[in-house]
Amino acid sequence: MKTRSEVGADRRVSRSIGLTLLALVAAFPAFNASIRNSAYASDNRSKVSLQFHKCATGSRDACVVDGDTIWFKGQKIRIADIDTPEVSEPKCSSELALGNRATDRMLELINEGPFEIKAWPGRDTDRYGRKLRVLIRDGRSLGDILVSEGLARTWGGRREPWC
Structure with missing residues (x-):
């Protein structure tokens, strides 16, 4: 059984991961265009x-x-x-x-x-x-x-x- 301290630590880690994922999703369109364009820039055909x-x-x-x-x-x-x-x-x-x-x-x-x-x-x-x-x-x-x-x-x- 987890102690109260361990449960609190688990919740903080889960909240941190959730906030990080939310930030990545919100920034995805800008990163997507940037990554896509830089990948195409290096491919000269x-x-x-x-x-x-x-x-x-x-x-x-x-x-x-x-x-x-x-x-x-x-x-x-x-x-x-x-x-x-x-x-x-x-x-x-x-x-x-x-x-x-x-x-x-x-x-x-x-x-x-x-x-x-x-x-x-x-x-x-x-x-x-x-x-x-x-x-x-x-x-x-x-x-x-x-x-x-x-x-x-x-x-x-x-x-x-x-x-």
């Missing part, structure tokens, strides 16, 4: 430097579908680290407006200069067959730029409503 346009009928060589989906060399790519508002089936007019802004901004970002397309760790494709990739320029995710500008959310594993 061939860079993409094509002129992209908005997708329409015809060529799917280098075009932007929406804020988090592109076509590149005939392959549909889901930008895996973000979620942007829908433009094809928005739930409300504000989602459509923000989705259009996110699409236009992603097009601008992609066309600002060479970038790298990196594999998403642990998963190659989504349930729709799209390749899961992250777009990186100078060690920074283009998706993180959209997040910082309020045009996207960091991908958390499921879609959240925009309306």
Whole structure:
């Protein structure tokens, strides 16, 4: 049987562990972006430097579908680290407006200069067959730029409503 002193010590240790875990969870998004970006910065592969346009009928060589989906060399790519508002089936007019802004901004970002397309760790494709990739320029995710500008959310594993 534990003494009163030992029980008190156990409670203090448990409380300390709980507070530490709470602090880590609260700081996770910032650390996640920092770790992700630093890992990508050290991986230098061939860079993409094509002129992209908005997708329409015809060529799917280098075009932007929406804020988090592109076509590149005939392959549909889901930008895996973000979620942007829908433009094809928005739930409300504000989602459509923000989705259009996110699409236009992603097009601008992609066309600002060479970038790298990196594999998403642990998963190659989504349930729709799209390749899961992250777009990186100078060690920074283009998706993180959209997040910082309020045009996207960091991908958390499921879609959240925009309306």
